Each structure stands twice: as C-alpha cells, then as structure tokens.
Amino acid sequence: MSNFLLGIGFGLVTASILALATVPLSLQMSVARIPNFAHGEILTAGAYAAYVVNEHVSNIYLAALAAVLAGGAVAFLMNALLLQPFARRRPKLLILFILTIAASLIIQNIILLFFTGNSLAYKLPASAPHHMGPFLLTGMNLFTIAAAVVVMLAVHLLLKYTKFGKAQRAVADSRELAQVTGINSERIIRLTWLLDGLIAGFAGFLLGISSGTLTPTLGQGYLLVIFAAAILGGIGRPYGAMAGALVIGLAMEISALYIPASYKEVVAFGLLILTLLVRPNGIFAAPRVGGAAGATA
C-alpha cells in the first residue's frame, strides 16, 4: 500500500511536468491548429538554455528564467519564420505537420552541433527526499508541483479574464470570424506561439532536472507522452490537457510499480492509441454539434 502511495507521489511530479508541457501544446493547437512535432525541441531548448546559465551563475532561478525565454524565442521564431509564411498559402494540414518535423530535425541537430551528443547534467544543490505524509519527495519535486499549480492557475486566469484570452478563444473558434470582428488573428497566433514556448521551455527545464541528464533528444523522447496527454484530454482543450496529464502521469508511475519501469512509456502510448480509437476527441469531448454538408468519413 505504501508503495502504491509512493507511486502516486511520483505520479504527481510526472503529471506536473507533463501538464506544463501539454497545456501549451493544447493551447497552440486550439488557436493555431498545428500538430507540432517540434514541440519536444522547445523543451530541449529550454533545458539546454537553463544548463548554460546554471553553469555560469549557478542560480537555479535564473536558469529557469533562461529556459522560459529560450523556449519562447524558439517557438516564436519557428512560427514567424517558418509556419506563418506557409500558413498564408493555406496548405493542407499535413504540410504544416511535415514542416514541424523539418523544424524538429533542424533544432535538434543545431543543439547537437553546439552541445555534442554527450549527456550533460545540471549542477544542483543536493536535495534529500523528505517524507511528506505518505509521499517521499525532494524539495525540487515540491517546487515542480507548486510551479505547475501556479502556471495552470495563471493560464486559467489568462484565458478567462483577459482580453488576450478572449481573443484567443475567438480565433480558436473561427479565425475568419475573429478577423472580421477586428481581431488581428495573425498577431494572436504569434502571441500564442510565444506563450506556448514560454511555458514549454519551463517544462523542459523541469524535465531536465527530473531526468537527471540532458541529451539533444530529451524533448523528442517525451513528445509522444505529451501527445498522449493532450489527446486524452482532447486536443485544443487546455483544461482537458491538465486532466490528461494527470491521468497519464499517474498511470505511468503507478504501472512502473507492477511492470518493468522501461515499459511505462508503452503504457502511455497504449493509452494514446486507445483514446484515438475509442474517443478521438478526448475523454471529455461533448457530442458533436451540427452537421456540415458533405461530411467526410
């Protein structure tokens, strides 16, 4: 039983990182609607930026800030330089997807070029695990969970109460309609990418800490787990993404108690495939409303 509770504790940490990585993806996919294969590279960029800063100043908070900024810069530039020019030609969705694959290839290998393929590790003050009720967590674990809660709350307030959040929801609903009512859709999309990157970069920093070592494929290795959480919660539903992250995070860590830990990703991928087959719009999806003429199969 106590093992199970320990599993829940680790699950909460994993779920926190996963939520920070998934919510921005889901937000971006609701507004800009691009299945982003390079999302993992935004995380990687954040992790490496934090590493560089931490090497120089040995300050974990400045390192986190660097991760946020680097993630934001990568996502913003990827949209501004690559995706937006293509999107103006209104290509098929798959072409945009393929472009993000190319972007992933480029970013990942630029990182490989500068940092080599060797594993790097953050220099962190040692932090012994504490018993917190039934859980066994380090200070960094607690920081991770708290940070996730704060960021999720901030995203909620942003979406619900700011003009930008309202505009985002309008663009998500119908880009054309938003444009007609005087919202600059392209600008909203640019800012959404920036926000996406800021949060994802931070998630990359936490992922780097939790996995212990950095490699150029850090984020890509995590990508499908992120997609699993996003799809489980319903792509384009930031709140669903939080719930999806919680489910996937707990499922992975708890399953690791019963089957070899190396299979815990298989659990996530299995849930991903299952969701897509049974409820492709996510487990919280409302029934479809409205029948467009000539519906496709």
Next chain:
Amino acid sequence: MSQYLIGLATTGVILSIITLALNVRWGWAGEFDIALFAFVAIGAYIYSVLTLAPNTLPPPSGYILGLRAPFLVGVIAAIVVSGAASAIVGAVALRKLRDDYFGITTLAFALILALVIGQYTPLFDGYEGLFGMPQPLSSMSPFGPDGGYFLGICIIALLITYLVLQRLLKSPFGRAVRSVREDDTASLAFGRNVYLLKLKAYILGGCVAGLGGALLAAYITAFNPYGWTPQETFLIYASLFIGGTGNALGAVIGTFFVEVGVQEVTRYVPQIGSNASSGDAIRLVLIGLMIVAILWWRPRGVLPERRAMDLLADEGGTRLPGLRAMLAAAGHRTPRSGPAPVPAAQQVPAAAPPRTTPGPAPGPARASAADAQQGAQQGAQQGAQQGAQQGAQQGAQLSVRTPVPAGREAGPASLEVTHLTKAFGGVKAVDDASLSVRAGSLTGLIGPNGAGKSTMINLISGFEAPDSGTIVFDGQRIEGRSPHAISQLGLMRSFQTPREWPGLTVMENMLLATPIEGRETIWRGMLTPRRLRAAELRDRVQARELLDEVGLLKLKNEPAGNLSGGQKRLLEFARLAAAGPRLVLLDEPQAGVNPVLRERMAELIRSMASAGVTVLMVEHNLPFLESLCDYVIVMALGSCIATGSMSELRANASVVDAYLGQVDVADV
C-alpha cells in the same frame, strides 16, 4: 569499381526500395505514415531469425533457432510478415482517424515495437541486436563480403519492385487509390470502399518495406533497434519530397541524392572541436532545410507525379449520339459483353424517345418499372394512408404538417423515407421526416435554411447514419449502410460545392466515375493489364462522348482542380452520367452558377430524367424548380410538411407560412 562505391550503390538501391514503399503509402494513398521503418525492421528481423545459423552470437546469448533458411525463403517471409503486420496496424489506425492522428498513431506503434524488441532478448537479443546474417553470393564475390554480387541481387529486387509498382499505379487500382488521396469523400460517393483501398495501399507498402528490410539485414549483416528510429523514416520522406512525391523515378533519384549524395558530401566537413557528431548534425540540419525549401519552391518535388495522359484522338470518328442516349445506355447498366471496344452508345438509337411520349419503353428499367407499378401503387396508397394518420395524430401539436395528398398519380416509389430522425447534440436536424420519390420523377426538395435538407441528403446517401427511421431504395433497406455501398446500388449524389479529384485529370475523373465491375483489384492490375486496358477503352470512348457533350473534351488531360467553378459543375454532371445511377440526389446544382450555365444545367438535368434516372434535387431557385420538377417536397424544422406541384404549394397556407412567405409571392 571499388568496394567503397559498391557499398554506396548497394545502400542507395536498398533505400530506394524503401522509398518506393513510402511512395505507395504517402505518394499514392496520402497516408502520413511515420512507422515505415518499423516495417523495414520487421522485415529485417524476420529475415535474420530465419536465416541465422545456430550460435552465431557470442555467449551467453547464442542464437537459439538456427534455422539456416535459404535467402529467398527469408526474403519472402519478410515480405509476408511485414505485410501482415501492416494489415493489423492499418486495420486499426486507418479506421477513422484524421491524417495527423493517423501519423501519431503509427509513430506510437513504431515506438512501442522498438521498446518491446529492445527489452526482449530471447529472440531478437534486445538492444544488442542480431548479427552474422548470411549475405548470399558474398563468398563468391571477388570484392569480399561487401561485394558486388549482392549489389546485383539488390538491383534486380529494385527493378522488379519498380516495374510491379508502375504497372499497378497505371491500373484501375492505382487510380482508385490516388482518388482516395485527392478526395476520399468523392471516392465514397462514387462507390469506392475508401477504407479497404487505404488498407490495401498500406499493406502493399508494408510488403515492399519488408523486402527492403530483408535486403538491409543481409547487406549490413547486423540489425538492432537503433537502426530504425523515426528519424530514418523522416530521411525517407525527405528523399521522396525532393525526388517527387508520387513519382517512382523521382523516389529513386531522391534517395540517392539524400541518403547517398548528402551523406557523402557532408563526410568531408571537418569535425568541429571534439564533437564527434558534428558531421551528422550538419547533414541533418541541411536535410531539414532542404525539406522546407522544396516545400516552399517546388512542393511537388523535382520530378512531379506524372499525369496520366489520355491519348485517344479528340477528332475524327462519326458523330455519336448525345448525352441523352449515353445516359440511357449507362443508366441501365446493361452488361457490357464482348472484348470489342464498341462504344455502348452506338447500340442505342440516336434520339431516345422523350419521356412523355407513349410508346415502347426505352430500356429494361422502364419495363421493370411497369411490372412493379401495380404492387407499388398499393404500397403508395398504404403509405399515403399512414401519412394521413400520422398527420392527423400530430396535427394537434403541429398544424403545419399536412398529409401526402392521397390522390396523386402514383408511380412506384423509388425512394421511400419514413420517420427518419437525426439529432446533432440537442439539435434535431431531421425530425421524424417521411418522404417518397416516384421512380422516374424529377422531384424538388425545398425549405428554409436549417430545414434539414442537406442532412436529409447526407442520410439518404449514407454519409450520416440516422438515429431512427427507415430508408428504402428500390425495395432495399439502406439506412445506416456505408456511402460506397449505397452508391454501388445506383443511388448517387452531388455536393453543394463540386467535389472533383483535383490532382487527377478530367479523363481520370470520368473513368473513376464509371462502374468498376471488379477491375480495381491488385491482382488484375498486376496480372492482366492488357485485358483491363481493353475493357477500359470502352469507358474512355464513353467518357470522351460525355465530355464532348458538356464541352470539356479539350481539357481531358488537364488536372480537374484547374477547372473553373462552372466547368467543375459540368464535369460533375458528366461524371454522374458516366456512373449511370438509377437515382441521383443533387444538392443545390445551381449554387454559384451563372445564368447562361444555369440554362445548360436545366437541360442536363432534364435529359438525365428523360433517360430514366430518378432525380431528387435540393434547390433554392424556385422558378428553376417549377420549370423542371414534377412535384416538390417542402421541409421545415426537420420534417417534410407538404408535397405537391408548385402551384399546389403556393395555395397551401402552411407552406407559404414556413417558407414561401419569406419571399415576395409574386416572384415565385
């Protein structure tokens, strides 16, 4: 030739086979598959497991099976197992997923397989992988183990693959698969089982990938899970994009360029500092940039997909009978026998008797219609009674609902819809609607926006499944059947905006509309291409006639996507004529059509009807409907509230209230 060059060539040839596999999946069928290299791996592992000698691996993992199967057995098993695995993955993932989700699902599958094989040591030796696989003929080669004779085997395999795939691409099967890529909804509407076609393409691609995998294992003589990361699949994509998606020659050239050329050139980039991976990194950044550049400047690749040219001469030949006769001939789907490519139209009198003329029935459909008349009359009366009862019952709540007039001249009902209901969330788009369309009639379907007309069309044609109610077409219950099955019964539809297959030529669009009669199989495409071509010649001649009739013959080799809006409408009519339906649902055929063309449209619809095709048409242009239709059905709020001629409807207060009241009655 030095051993080094032989090695490069062998790599290029084997990877070309793998690119051809991707070309089937992505180039032909438009399946965004990220698992390609997983199927290559399956082929490689199967080959290895079957051909390895016992204990070729050092202890403690000495190889257990040691089957020592011959090369060819290993290769064939690799092809079969990889194809079977594709069938399983495809059957699951192709079911109903969006294109991008399909890609993600295949990626998940590939990663699961890599994880499982990496962990599973007894058969595949986990992350260590297998090595020591036999390479045929290598001992005989003067160049040693990496030697030239094996290159010969690979070249032969590539040639066979290339020729078989080219033959299939040009066959009706290849055309049908490409139509699915271009617009799968249109493919469904013309009776194609889209799911099955996609699955077949996926399996075919898997078989070719398995062949590539077996050769790869035999060439490298070692294989482990690091050899097939998703990145390998992306490099194959890059080869295909650059060479030309859909073009087999382009695929081979692209592979040599990306996998051999770029690889070799970046070998000479000096290593940066102590970074042993700098060469790889620069190469992959370069390839990423090339993908972006080619998609920006030349999205179809250096060698774009070849257009299937129709080489029949446009001029010459006797003036053949017109659309009407063609329709009459096509409409009855007389079995076309005999190998001689005689246009079916020549067997029909040039001027088919107009529908109103009494006299001998122009074809079997007519005759059977007459036979069925009596029975159907009773049916219609019963239906009318039911309708009257229902109307009386509901009249209390909903005064607009009027019964079908009992005394109308009753032809046999071709289409009978009863108590049909379809809700989207809380909105009942179609709500207990009943309607009946007489065989051979030209019937209008009107109603205000949101009345449920388009949903009704979607329900009848199978693009939506009803929640309850029945749809009977020529005596068969069809509700809930798949659209392609309904289309194959002879109930076809058009769409509000024409749905052509944009990347295929006008002629190919026509050929895809003609009934397939079991021609679109892989086997026939591979084994009897000549016979298929002969059979198709008839269709080509007929298609030519129809295109001539609508004035598109000169554009027959143009991609249909290049046509103007009006031309697309005309093509749609020509396609329907070639398909020869017994009943056709037209969804706003007048939408976005200029007045001159509108007249033309009316003519085409009339000639369709006079050829014996039953027409049910949604339209907002009331004068147009009045000039064409025998009678008109009115829908409002999801139900059919009245049926009658336009003048009868104008006298019906509830109809005027629901619909006509919104316009100036004098205009109607």
